[in-house]
Amino acid sequence: MRMIWRKEMLLTNQLKNKNLFSTSEESIVQYINDHPKEAVAMNIIELAAAAYSSPSTIVRMCKKLGMSGFSEFKLKLASEINSFILNEKRIELDVPLEKGMDQKQVAQAFINLHFQALTDTFNALDYEKLTQAARLMMAADSVSFFGKGPSLLIAEDFQYKLLRLGFSSVCETLEGFQGASVRPNKLKRVAVFISHYANSIDVQERMNELRHYKIPIILICANSYSPYQKLATLCINIDNEESRIKLGSFSSRTSMQLVCDILYGLIFESNYEKNLACLVEYETYRNGIRAQSK
Numbered sequence: 001m002r003m004i005w006r007k008e009m010l011l012t013n014q015l016k017n018k019n020l021f022s023t024s025e026e027s028i029v030q031y032i033n034d035h036p037k038e039a040v041a042m043n044i045i046e047l048a049a050a051a052y053s054s055p056s057t058i059v060r061m062c063k064k065l066g067m068s069g070f071s072e073f074k075l076k077l078a079s080e081i082n083s084f085i086l087n088e089k090r091i092e093l094d095v096p097l098e099k100g101m102d103q104k105q106v107a108q109a110f111i112n113l114h115f116q117a118l119t120d121t122f123n124a125l126d127y128e129k130l131t132q133a134a135r136l137m138m139a140a141d142s143v144s145f146f147g148k149g150p151s152l153l154i155a156e157d158f159q160y161k162l163l164r165l166g167f168s169s170v171c172e173t174l175e176g177f178q179g180a181s182v183r184p185n186k187l188k189r190v191a192v193f194i195s196h197y198a199n200s201i202d203v204q205e206r207m208n209e210l211r212h213y214k215i216p217i218i219l220i221c222a223n224s225y226s227p228y229q230k231l232a233t234l235c236i237n238i239d240n241e242e243s244r245i246k247l248g249s250f251s252s253r254t255s256m257q258l259v260c261d262i263l264y265g266l267i268f269e270s271n272y273e274k275n276l277a278c279l280v281e282y283e284t285y286r287n288g289i290r291a292q293s294k
Contacts, residue, residue, distance in 0.1 A: 009224065010120055010239045011077050012036075012090065014065055025061045027051045032077070040078045044070045079123045091116050094246035110250070117254040121238055125262070129236050133218045134266035136234065137167075140216075141187040145171035146206055147194040150249040151256065155194045158260045165268065166278045192218045194260070196242070196252050198226035207231040220259055222252045 014020065015029050031051040032039045039047055044055045047070075051058075055070075062073040091113040097106060137143050143162060147155035152173060159171040168187070191210050195203055198221035207228055210217050219232035222240035229235045238255045268275045 010080055010124060011065060011073070012080050012120075013239060013241050016241075020064065021061065024053065024057050025064075028053050028058055028061055036077065036081050040074055040081065080120065093240070093242045093251045096247065096250065113250055114254050117240070117251040118258055120240075121255040121258050124239050125259075126236065129234060130259070130262055130266060133234055133236060134263050134270070136190050136216055136218060137162075137192070137263070138267055138270060139188070140190040142168040142170065142189045144189055144191045144215075145169065145194065146191060146203075147171075148200075148202070150253050151194045151196060154253065154257050154260055155192070157257075158192070158194075158264060161264050162267070164279055164282050165275050166282075167267075190216045190218065192220065193232070194220045194256060195223075195226075196221065196240075196249060196256070197223045197244075198228050199223065204228055204231070220256055222255060 015033055018026070018029075021029050028047070028051040031047070035050075038050075042050065044058055047053075048055050048058055058070055062068075062070050065073065067073040067076065091109065093113070096109045096113045098109075101109065143159075145155035145159050147153075152171075155171050156173065159169045162169045191206075193203060193207070198219060204227075207217055207219075208231065211231060216233040217231065219226075219229060219235045220238070221229075221235070222238040222242065224237050224239065226235075226237075229237070236259055238252070238259060240252045240255050242249065242252045
């Protein structure tokens, strides 16, 4: 299968795909993978010499990655390796721990992993899609959230934040109830799917039902090859290479949580004074209830 690379995909992930590059390009890719900071500081002549290659081969590699040339390639790579600040190498997503780590090293591995995920996600944000998604949600009478496992927790958190602003929103947590919530009603609705892989039969069935009822769908996922992207009205894809064999959904969860927090922030910012007043009113009411119960 031919791999199609999008410019918003992380270069550090693209450079791991050996099938993408020719034999003459492999030495360049290997050098950049082994010495990313040094490569960013080099000009094209210096990199060609260090990798035992030629400037024309480097330019060809850059264009294969969707870049206009070496200058754009260096700028994008430099923005990504900012995530190395807390560590000299990128953290392995599936198993971020190494055998024999002490307590401090375990803690450091996780802070590095989360920082890396936040930086990678921030560097690849599509602000136009985020704005479109926020507008779809604000234009709806009700927002329906869908998710399973760790993604469901992110969906519930998003729903709770919207409820505090006075938005009508639904997030069914029990198996079977999500299907029932798809049925049409008189409200103008939008559906938000939060899913790492977005490739299960459940996701497909829910999306097809929603499309049947002409309900707009926003898909937030970490799988650029999800077969159901085409079913969504709008897809916000997070470039994350976690596999199913992993210690936990640490990196993908952090990335998807950041995207949802940004969407919430855009919604809040759209009517700042009103939304701030809603929060104050909500917390004042809750504090009053607590005081009465004492």
